[in-house]
Amino acid sequence: MESVTNFSVSLIKGFIDSLRGVTVLLYLDKEINERALSRSPLTEFENTKNKQKQPKVKQESKVLTRVLQSCILNGFIFLLSILIFEYVLLPAVKYLVTVVFGHNPGVAHNVWAWMQPFLSMTFRMIWVLPLFLLSKLVNSLWFQDIADSAYRHRRGRPQFMSSVSKIIADSLFSLLVQALFLVQSMLVSMLPITYIGELLCLVHMCLLYSLYSFEYKWFNMGWELHKRLTFIETNWPYFLGFGLPLAVLTQIPQSYIISGCVFSIFFPVFILSGNEATPVIGSEYPLRLFSPVVAISNALFRCVRQGAEVVTQRNR
Known part of the structure; x- marks a missing residue:
């Protein structure tokens, strides 16, 4: 009974925390700008002492601006055009x-x-595909900007990993794990058992979207991928609740493109929610859903490394 209670509390807490980004948007820019202004050396005493007038500096936060730009690009331009x-x-x-x-x-x-097929194909090739690729690039820059501004305001300077090569390796490995995890979610959705496949797919997407949301903060904290994944697997009830709203919203559309638009519109709010959230820890039963794709990714990287070593030896 206690396990069920802990699971329910963690799930509900994660769900509530995922929605906090909506309220954070209302005051985060103001707090960042006020803090930047309070740190500026602008008093008359300092101006007189230094015998030169120092210009008043105010570093404008762009969190709300980036969120609105993302909504305009993905909602009013991309989604509305489709x-x-x-x-x-x-x-x-x-x-x-x-x-x-x-x-x-x-x-x-x-x-x-x-x-009808000719018009649809022409529209997708001339408009949808280029705009989709452009939005992916622009969104990644805007999402990073939002996450970095929110992190610096709450926790100060990011604590990156020890070396650039380590950062690159971690990022590439993370992309591979996430791609394979998406494939895994699609495979479990095909299970020929009524509702079980869809439910397992939903669980996968909840955890994946939670990883997306928290990854910016954890990366700035210097956490490596294995630590990020282990933390989610160990405390999965909380992250199941956290990723549930976004997973449901993106599964409603039947089109992959429209689902991607919906994700890009709402995801900035979940980045802010993840930055503010304090996950509930201490689940009794870890859910090792990432372990299979991590094992496959390790095997692929090992094969690539061995192949590179063989090519290097032959060239010598």
Whole structure:
């Protein structure tokens, strides 16, 4: 009974903490700007003592600006353009085809049968794909900016890993683990048991989105990937609740592109939530969902390293 109670408390606490970023947005910029202003040497006494006038410096925080920019890019430009194309332009063109060939419904059906895929493919190649790639690049920069500003305000200067090569290796390994974990979530969703596959997929996505949200803070704290993953696996009830809102929101759309837009719109709030949150620790039963993909990633990196060593020896 106590285990169930602890699980429920951790799950609810994680869910509530994931929503804190909404309120943080309302005051974080103001606090950062006030702190920057209070640290500026701007008093009249100091100006007189130094016999020169020092300009007043105020470092404007851009957290709220970055969040709004992300919403505009991913919501009003990217997502809205897709919805307009799918639910306004395509139906309008279809109606035009039926009007032009109204005397012959069979011809209208055949014309629309080749026109609709052609228009959809053209739209995706000319607009959706370039904008998708651009948004991925821009979002990564904005997300990093949001995370760094919030971290410096709460905890001061980041404590990075000991060397640049270690940072690069950790980042590459992290990307591989996350990609394989996505594949793992898709595989478990295919289990031929009613609702079990979907539930396991949801659990995977909750933990993955929690990793995304907390990774900025943990990386700035100098935590290596194995420590980040172990912490999530050990305290999984909290992170299950933390990632639940974003996982549900992104699973509602049927389109991968629209799901990505929804993720990019709401994710900055979860970055702020993760920066503010204090996870509930002490779960009795670790959930080793990341362990299989970590083992596969280690094997792949080992093969690549051995292959590189063999090529190096042959070149000598």
